[in-house]
Amino acid sequence: MRERQRNLQGWLFVSPWLVGFFLFTLYPILASLYYSFCDYRVLSPPRWVGLANYVALLTDRDYFLPSLWNTLFMLIELPLALIIGLTMALLLNHKIPGIGIFRTIYYLPSIMPVVAVAVLWLWVLNPQYGLLNAVLTPLLAPFGLQPPGWLADPKWSKPAFIMMDLWAVGGSVVIYLASLQNVPAHLYEAAEIDGAGAWHKTLNVTLPMISPVIFYNLIMGVIWTFQYFTQTFIMTQGGPQNSTLFYALYLFYNAFRDFRMGRACAMAWILFILTLIATLIVFRTSARWVYYEGERG
Amino acid sequence: MPSIMRINRLLLIMSIVLAALVLPACQHRQHDPGVVHLRAWTMWGGDEAEAFQVVVDEFNRTHPHIQVHNLAAVEDTKIIRAIVANDPPEIFTLRDPGYLGSLAGNGALLCLDEFFKQSGLKESDYAPGSLSQCRYNGKLYAMIYLMDCFALLWNKDAFREVGLDPERPPKTLSELLEYARKLTKRDANGRIVRIGMMPPDPLIIISAFGGQFIDPKTGMPTADHPRNIEALEWYQKLIEVQGGAEEVNAFQAGFGQEMGINNPFLVGKVAMMINGQWNPYWFQRYGPKVRYGAAPIPYPDQYPEQKNPTWLGGNIFCIPVNCKHPKEAWEFLRWTQTVEAQVLFASTMHGVPNILAARKERSLREGEPWKRAFAVFMDVANSPNARHFPPTPITGLYQYEIYSAVDFVRYGTKTPAQALRDVQKRVYREMLFWRR
Incomplete structure (x- = not known):
């Protein structure tokens, strides 16, 4: 009796979360799966069309496939973010006076609101009056070159976004930094006794020890890249020449501009599957390079 | 288990407090019988919202039995979500008039032909390219209140x-x-x-x-x-x-x-x-x-x-098909088509009146220096070659x-x-x- 009552009370206490989960998370997810097989224009009831949405998307060479390609292009950012973030973390790991200030400075960009950063970078990347080209113009002038138009140029718009994101790499730097400080000092001492220099210590002690964190950042990076939206929505709306029409932006256009909610749902599920595959690939390879302490390997 | 009892009591007190806070908020609008309250969701924000508020205040002053409450700076997608959720405002604008066709085509908008016929408004009162922005498949689904x-x-x-x-x-x-x-x-x-x-x-x-x-x-x-x-x-x-x-x-x-x-x-x-x-x-x-x-x-x-x-462009006002007070909502839209309301809004919003008679109004053409150039726009808008994107x-x-x-x-x-x-x-x- 008492057991039952306690159980009941337990359920009651978690019920706000349960109701929220079933009503606002699980139901919409399942509904979107159903709608992805429908011609659903939001304002009129959905009509079952089978695989038509998926077929239309996968054969759409004008928008869907380019938007997927644009998004995959952004994956270039991941290794760059890894190298830059890790290098910065290694530099910021030195015990020198005022290191706290440097850590703060490099962390700061990553906690700024995305919208504010986007508007700021619109000015930095401005081809004529931007900070970046103001620096590049005198540097390139002796070679008779002109700096790129960045967001105004379809060839440079994606690299411009990558550059902008790398500026805010501080978030992962902090995570790397935390894990760097967890590497046991005795491993370094042992390596030193074996005659290892700074390079070998980094390669053979630091990297394996922080590999789980690199792995974590990589997975998060993959997921984040597939959902790339806010920056392009604010800064370029997909242009020029659809060069920044990323997957999530095209999904949004389908849903809220063209009222093709069914197709947008189908896009969401394709996105889910793609993210799943990408994550699985990273997971599969992880056994080879991720080292967990206490695991036999 | 006394501690659980205490927690239960605490929960009870908390929910009473919460209810005391929430319930009055639900009743903030006094239900004066005979007065119909209308929600208007409009696209304008900032200075423009103030300009529209002046119009709303004037309507409310002259129509004591209807009170319009304006919600400023509303995005079209919010309106669409409200329509889907079956709780749309009685009146709304479309920031992007391009939505008119898809909304009307999906049966989300009230057809205004009957109201229009009974209102005494005449097709010939209207500037070229004004009513055609409000029609989809030959039916009237919106009222225009000033044009671009x-x-x-x-x-x-x-x-x-x-x-x-x-x-x-x-x-x-x-x-x-x-x-x-x-x-x-x-x-x-x-x-x-x-x-x-x-x-x-x-x-x-x-x-x-x-x-x-x-x-x-x-x-x-x-x-x-x-x-x-x-x-x-x-x-x-x-x-x-x-x-x-x-x-x-x-x-x-x-x-x-x-x-x-x-x-x-x-x-x-x-x-x-x-x-x-x-x-x-x-x-x-x-x-x-x-x-x-x-x-x-x-x-x-x-x-x-x-x-x-x-x-041409225009400020498009619609009434949703499931509006609870269509007659009163129309009364507001009908009022925006009077010369008086057109001039009032045009003088603060700097839009071109869509009612031809209002375009002749002297106060819009004379006075401050900018009005001379504004008058050129009003005359250009009369051109037979004035076009707009057809509602699709x-x-x-x-x-x-x-x-x-x-x-x-x-x-x-x-x-x-x-x-x-x-x-x-x-x-x-x-x-x-x-x-x-």
Whole structure:
């Protein structure tokens, strides 16, 4: 009796979360799966069309496939973010006076609101009056070159976004930094006794020890890249020449501009599957390079 | 378990407090019998929201039995979500009038034909291109409350500087190209410092050429209409004579906000542009020293019948089909069509009245200096060659397609004919999909 009552009370206490989960998370997810097989224009009831949405998307060479390609292009950012973030973390790991200030400075960009950063970078990347080209113009002038138009140029718009994101790499730097400080000092001492220099210590002690964190950042990076939206929505709306029409932006256009909610749902599920595959690939390879302490390997 | 008992009591007290806080908020609107309260969700924010509030206050003052409550700065998607959730406001505007077709086509809007017939309003009271913005498939689904209209604006000092007669704007589109070439100024490195003609909205140029977006007989898209192709060929030339896409884009990217003292026209970066009737007031407010003129948009030399072309927009008000107080909502819309309400709003919002009688109103034409240029816009709006994008169920997509086609044309990646044929292929397919 008492057991039952306690159980009941337990359920009651978690019920706000349960109701929220079933009503606002699980139901919409399942509904979107159903709608992805429908011609659903939001304002009129959905009509079952089978695989038509998926077929239309996968054969759409004008928008869907380019938007997927644009998004995959952004994956270039991941290794760059890894190298830059890790290098910065290694530099910021030195015990020198005022290191706290440097850590703060490099962390700061990553906690700024995305919208504010986007508007700021619109000015930095401005081809004529931007900070970046103001620096590049005198540097390139002796070679008779002109700096790129960045967001105004379809060839440079994606690299411009990558550059902008790398500026805010501080978030992962902090995570790397935390894990760097967890590497046991005795491993370094042992390596030193074996005659290892700074390079070998980094390669053979630091990297394996922080590999789980690199792995974590990589997975998060993959997921984040597939959902790339806010920056392009604010800064370029997909242009020029659809060069920044990323997957999530095209999904949004389908849903809220063209009222093709069914197709947008189908896009969401394709996105889910793609993210799943990408994550699985990273997971599969992880056994080879991720080292967990206490695991036999 | 006493501790659980205590927690239960605590929960009880908390829920009572919560209820005490929430319940009065639900009843904030006093239910005075006989007074109907209407929610109006409108697109305007900031200064413009204040201008609309003045109109609402005037309506509420003169109509004590109906009280309109305005919610400012509402996004269209919020309205669509409210419609889907079956709790839309009684009146709403469409920031993007392109939504009218898809909303009406989905049966989300109340048809206003019956109301209109009984109201004593006459088709002939209306300016050309006003009611047609509110009709979809021949039925009236909205009321327009002031319109936007486009004309050519030019900087007289820039004209004088390059030896052009500052009182004589270009009359034809080939003349415009010539002027644009002359007025474009470069620095020692060859970079543009002033553009002769700001690249206009391509939809305006297409309509100036007498182009066509929809076949009026079949209702199907005609994106690759020969006149549309000609229009984009002209557009391509305009970019060429001013230095090509990359130069022009880079220069345009440096423009400050139009609403404010960094307006590119006011700071002398733009010598000519096609822009809306709100500009004269802005110019007076943000750059009163700039000497400028306003004139009808130039027409294509080979089509003199296209003289005085212009492009129209409008503030579109709708009533949802499941509105609880359609009669009262209509009473508000009906009131916005009176000359008095049109002049009241036009004088603060600087839109062009859609009721012809209000366009003659002297207070909109005389007085402060900006009103002289504003009057040019009001006259241009009377032109038989005034056009707007026809309401279709796929307007958002259609316009995006045209803009991206123009993007390809600007960079020379596609010819105008190629780009528009690609648009046609896609929007045609989309229209068939819609009709299925």
